[in-house]
Amino acid sequence: MSQPRRPAPRPRPLLPRIALGTLGLVLIAGGIWYFTQRGERDSEGAYRTAQVERGDIRVAISSTGTLSATSTVVVGSQISGQVTDVLVDFNSRVKKGDVLARIDPSTYEAQIAQGNAQIASAQASLRQAQATLANAEADYRRKADLGGQRLVAQSDVDLARAALDQARAQVNSAQAQIRQQTAATQTTRVNLDRTVIRSPVDGVVLTRTIEPGQTVAASLQAPELFKLAEDLAKMKIELAVDEADIGQVEVGQNVTFTVDAFPDRQFRGKVEQVRLAATTTSNVVTYPVVVSVDNSDQTLLPGLTVNAEIEVSRRDGVLKVGNAALRYKPTGADASAPAAAAAAPGQGPQRAGGGIGNDLAEAAAGLELTDAQQAAFDAALNAMRERQAARMAQAQQQAGGMFGGGPGGGPRVVVAGAGDGNMQGQMRQRMIERMQQDFAAFRATLDERQATRWDSALKALIGARRAPIYKLVDGKPQAVQVRIGASDGSSTEVSGDIKEGDVVVIGERARQ
Known part of the structure; x- marks a missing residue:
């Protein structure tokens, strides 16, 4: 009996198999990418870094102030009276001698008329006294002749002489009275001229404090009429x-400064004067600094408040690093590596060869030395490096003894005290003296100009601030002592055993 045929199996669709294969390839590629990126992150290390760059650093001090005219003149009145005319207004441009206002002159005109009358009266008195003098002189001559002939008594001659002297005195008195009245009248004329208020300079009227009809009282001090x-x-600012x-x-x-009236424009000026008159406000001491400003286009107005920046230093084309590199300090195991490297005996000569030695070489390079001078400098520099290496080796031996367990056990602890500032000053002074001794033979070969520049550079190098930064070498931070220069708040000038393009550590990445 024949068995029934089974239906042939239907072929499975290809789409699910393709999807599974594609998914597998994606997972494999994702895994490869993940481990590749992880390896790259591991190769980068656990540090955030930045490069040493060459650029410009501008150091500025911010301050506020007020704009004013370079020269402001207050025009007042020396006399009292009623203002009759005001011929200028705010912002009026005036020339020297222009009439600004007038005060009622009636009082002074009347005083001049009275003075002229008094002068005329004094002149009449003078003529009367002169006539009396002439009569007295004639009477005295007659009586003097008769007295010589014994025809009149001597007492009559004496009386005639007294009358003559009295007549002369009356003439002198009348003349003095005329001069007095003339002077008084001249004073009144001066006051009359002062009733006309004139501009003492060429300029612009900033303020006006009087109106026609107003009475000016100048009894105690000159009132301010115009500015x-x-x-x-x-x-100026x-x-x-x-x-x-x-x-x-x-x-x-x-x-450089800005004003609120023109927020999109920056203006410039120069420091003209640093005044010594300090001002204390709420225990804050400030000093006035006068800045001259060119306002040829008449844009700026007196009284505007300015926000200014004084450029106290500018360094162009210097090596600089971000301030984060100066703040970074390694922690844990990272902190021990630089210390151990610095304490290694083989690092002494290398350390002595860098640092201030390189700075001295740069300073000498700017002196335009002759071959003989360069040879003297090289000899002094090599001798200094050898002495530094010897002192460093000795210091490392002493440091090893300090941690080797003394009689009391444990390391020696040095506590910083209040006298550290004085100690640093003394150390700098000793370093300057030692450097002067080390390079005395070299300095003797310099001319006066070169010697002055060398002394200045030496003091600047010794007195400069220094700080450690950490270069990334073979994935590890390595401490380098650098000299710190100008800073603009975000970047700082550095020099020493460092060059453009070096990678420095500015922080650590979060551990994952």
Whole structure:
């Protein structure tokens, strides 16, 4: 009996198999990418880094102040009276000698008329006294002749002489009275001239405090009638600079500032004067700094508040690093590596060869030395490096003994005290003296100009601030001592055993 045929199996669809294969390939590729990226992150290390760059650093001090005219003249009145005319207004441009206002002259005109009458009266008295004098002189001559002939008594001659002297005195008195009245009248004429208020300078009227009909009283002090700005093409700013920053401000430094009236425009000026008149407000000491400003286009107005920046230092084309590199300090195992490297005996000569030795070489390179001078410098520098290496080796031996367990056990602890500042000053002084001794033979070969520049560079190098930064070498931070220069708040100038393009550590990545 024949068995029934089974139906042939239907072929499975290809789409699920393709999807599974594709998914597998994606998972494999994702795994490869993940482990590749992880390996790259591991190769980068656990540090955030930045490169040493070459660029410009601008150091500025911020301050606020007020714009004013370079020369402001207050016009007042020396006499009292009623104002009859005011011929100028705010913003009026005036020339020297122009009439600004007039005061009622009636009082002074009347006083002049009275004075002229008194002078005329005094002149009449003088003529009368002169006539009396002439009569007295004739009478005295007659009686003197008769007295010589014994025809009149001597007492009559004496009386005639007395009358003559009295007549002369009356003439002198009348003349003095005329001069007195003339002087009084001249004073009144001067006051009459002062009833006309004139401009003492060429300028612009800033303020006017009088109106026609107003009475001016000048009994105690001259009242202020007008205020004139002599020249608004040149203005000044009075900045209030904090005592912590005033030591960096010098005459001639560039100043940039803005005003709220023109927020999209930046103006420039120069420091003209650093005044010694300190002002204390709420225990804050400030010094006034005067800045001269060119206002040829008459854009700036007196009284505007300015926000200024005084450029106290500018360094172009210097090596600089971000301030984060100076703040970074390694932790844990990372901190021990640089210390151990610095303490290794073989690092002594290398350390002595860098640092201040390189700085001295750079300073000498700018002196344009002759071959003989360069040879003397090289000899002094090599001798200094050898002495530094010997001192460093000795210091490392002493440091090993300190941690080797003394009689009391454990390391020696040095506590910083209040005298550290004086100690650092003494150390700098000793370093300067030692450097001067080390390079005495080299300095003797320099001329006066070169010697002055060398002494200045030597003091600057010794007195410069230094700080450690950490270069990334073979994935590990390595401490390098650098000299710190100008800083603009985000970047700082550095020099020493470091060059453009070096990678420095600025932080650590979070451990994952």
